[in-house]
Amino acid sequence: MASEKTATLAPRTAKSAIKSDDSLRFLPWLFLAPSLVIYTIVVVYPMVYSSYLSLFRWDGVAPTKAFVGLDNYGILLTQNDVFWIALRNNAIWLVAALLLPTSIGLGLAILLNSKFRGSHISRSVFYFPSVLSLAVVGLIWTWIYHPDLGLLNQVMRTMGLGALTRNWLSDPNIALYPVIIAATWNAVGLPMLLYLAGLQTIPEELHEAAKVEGALPIQRFVYITFPLLKETTLVVLAITAINALKAYDIIYAMTNGGPANRTQLLSTWMYFLTYNYNQVGLGTAIAVVLFSLTLIFAIPYIRFMTRKT
Amino acid sequence: MSQQISRNALLPDKAKVVIFYVALILATLFWLAPVITLILTALKDAGDFAVNGAFSFPKSIRWENFSEAWETGVKNYFWNSVIVTGFKVPIGIVLESMAAFALTHMHFRWADRVFTYILIGLIVPMQMTLVPLTLLMNALNLIDTLTGLTILYIGFGVPFGVLVMRGFFRTVPVAIIEAARIDGCSWFKIFYRIALPLAIPAVVSLCILDGVATWNEFILAQIFLRSDELRTLPLGLVQFSTQFSTQYDQLAAAVLISVVPIVLVFLFFQRYFVAGMGGAVK
Numbered sequence A: 001m002a003s004e005k006t007a008t009l010a011p012r013t014a015k016s017a018i019k020s021d022d023s024l025r026f027l028p029w030l031f032l033a034p035s036l037v038i039y040t041i042v043v044v045y046p047m048v049y050s051s052y053l054s055l056f057r058w059d060g061v062a063p064t065k066a067f068v069g070l071d072n073y074g075i076l077l078t079q080n081d082v083f084w085i086a087l088r089n090n091a092i093w094l095v096a097a098l099l100l101p102t103s104i105g106l107g108l109a110i111l112l113n114s115k116f117r118g119s120h121i122s123r124s125v126f127y128f129p130s131v132l133s134l135a136v137v138g139l140i141w142t143w144i145y146h147p148d149l150g151l152l153n154q155v156m157r158t159m160g161l162g163a164l165t166r167n168w169l170s171d172p173n174i175a176l177y178p179v180i181i182a183a184t185w186n187a188v189g190l191p192m193l194l195y196l197a198g199l200q201t202i203p204e205e206l207h208e209a210a211k212v213e214g215a216l217p218i219q220r221f222v223y224i225t226f227p228l229l230k231e232t233t234l235v236v237l238a239i240t241a242i243n244a245l246k247a248y249d250i251i252y253a254m255t256n257g258g259p260a261n262r263t264q265l266l267s268t269w270m271y272f273l274t275y276n277y278n279q280v281g282l283g284t285a286i287a288v289v290l291f292s293l294t295l296i297f298a299i300p301y302i303r304f305m306t307r308k309t
Numbered sequence B: 001m002s003q004q005i006s007r008n009a010l011l012p013d014k015a016k017v018v019i020f021y022v023a024l025i026l027a028t029l030f031w032l033a034p035v036i037t038l039i040l041t042a043l044k045d046a047g048d049f050a051v052n053g054a055f056s057f058p059k060s061i062r063w064e065n066f067s068e069a070w071e072t073g074v075k076n077y078f079w080n081s082v083i084v085t086g087f088k089v090p091i092g093i094v095l096e097s098m099a100a101f102a103l104t105h106m107h108f109r110w111a112d113r114v115f116t117y118i119l120i121g122l123i124v125p126m127q128m129t130l131v132p133l134t135l136l137m138n139a140l141n142l143i144d145t146l147t148g149l150t151i152l153y154i155g156f157g158v159p160f161g162v163l164v165m166r167g168f169f170r171t172v173p174v175a176i177i178e179a180a181r182i183d184g185c186s187w188f189k190i191f192y193r194i195a196l197p198l199a200i201p202a203v204v205s206l207c208i209l210d211g212v213a214t215w216n217e218f219i220l221a222q223i224f225l226r227s228d229e230l231r232t233l234p235l236g237l238v239q240f241s242t243q244f245s246t247q248y249d250q251l252a253a254a255v256l257i258s259v260v261p262i263v264l265v266f267l268f269f270q271r272y273f274v275a276g277m278g279g280a281v282k
Helices: A002-009 A014-019 A027-053 A071-079 A081-113 A119-131 A134-144 A151-158 A176-187 A189-200 A204-212 A217-228 A230-246 A249-254 A266-276 A280-305 B003-007 B013-043 B046-052 B064-105 B111-123 B127-139 B146-169 B174-182 B187-198 B200-216 B219-224 B233-243 B248-281
Strands: none
Touching (some): A027 A280, A027 B111, A027 B146, A027 B187, A071 A280, A081 A119, A081 A189, A081 A230, A081 A266, A119 A189, A119 B013, A119 B248, A134 B013, A134 B233, A134 B248, A151 B013, A176 A230, A176 A249, A230 A266, A230 A280, A249 A266, A249 B233, A280 B127, B013 B064, B064 B146, B064 B233, B064 B248, B127 B219, B146 B200, B146 B219, B174 B187, B200 B248
16 A cells, blocks of 8 residues: 555654545545434434525415515514513523523532542532523423422421412413523532532642732632632533523423413424414524524634644 | 531521521422422322322222233333333434544534534524424324334434533543554554543433433324333323323333333433533533
């Protein structure tokens, strides 16, 4: 083979031997082909086709589709009240997801980063809800919120807060928030894990030096820990935002969008419009809106992931 | 004890340690309260639950909840989940590691662009693909089959799998690959004799993360499985909960059955969760 010859004849670097390797012209594509083919068919092509379908009025069954341009988007924006409820709920959900799991995860990571008896077990405990499926998390928390027998109302009654108890998931004004809390319980693990990994990279000497200089723990956090966790924070925020916009199963399991559509998210409303009301055009238009929202957070993230190469 | 905790000297060390642990144990119990409630509910009979609520110790332990839930349908859901996960994970990992190997060690000119193309899949909301996939699966007669669902799972698994495996292959020294190449080893051999064995820790991590994700997947199963006997666990459980909405004891037992495999995997392979997620970020 040519490459071997170069290597034996002239003591060049190994790299040039590989670079002149003829088999590398097509072989990488062969290694990539199975993944790329199935990924393109299952993920990429449907994405493109969905965007195209969002320009038509179609019930999903009829042989012909009526081209309506951007009308579906116009209908959503002007005539579809639930779309606005869903959009608002997505915004609330997103803000909550960017604040709660991230800060709780950071707090737990700092607390559990020091080695003490039980630190490992505690990490597992706080990570544990993250390995459960969101459908299961939804079912578990539905009991917690059960009006008569649920843990929450029972505890409130024993604490003398009986007047504040209510049917948490049926009250249209607040039903979204109990669901967000359940989702937070599940979402804390990932930021915690990422922050724990980030904390490992901060040299102990920095903290020692600051301590010698008399810096308080809070000062060490503000001036050392947090700035050095900037990259981790970026990744954490991007991933939590992307995941927050994907929320679906937990709504389905807990409220199914109700009461009176007050807990619909874009993801669930897309499902309702498409599969219950046969409004394929509107449904795919919502999907496109959802994807565009995701891109706001995803583009910086993808840039970050591909930076070093 | 950690240095940080014992060094501040405002309180006597011992008192601090006690306060710390009491706070930690309370926080832990608070965090696990939903799971404890679940276990307690699964162990008592419906009457006990109706009278004493969820968070009280069972009057008498009722193991039949589990066998009854199992026979009512959980058995089917469980085995369907096992089948789908059992096929999806190994097939996916072979494909994904081959792709990741090409992207890291084969001096592939398009590597960055192809990797970015694959990464898009990480951010796509499932909703963006559902309608065309429904049409496609319909045309291929794959609606309501575990085969069809498994194929979809493999496709959606590609981005994360490639990301993790690529993160790992990048740490495999180029010198090893080049030495093998110069010795006349073919690229396929380099892949499965050298790179893959070196990547065993990453493969295990990915198996676990991917296994858990597949076991838990809901929306694709919901759209593409129609008949009850084909449902996977998360879908089956939600269905179970709407059909038997008042039989909390059995539902709790059913949920617990679905969670047990995940808990076992989690307990035994914990460190791989950390390693896998780390690989995904690097």
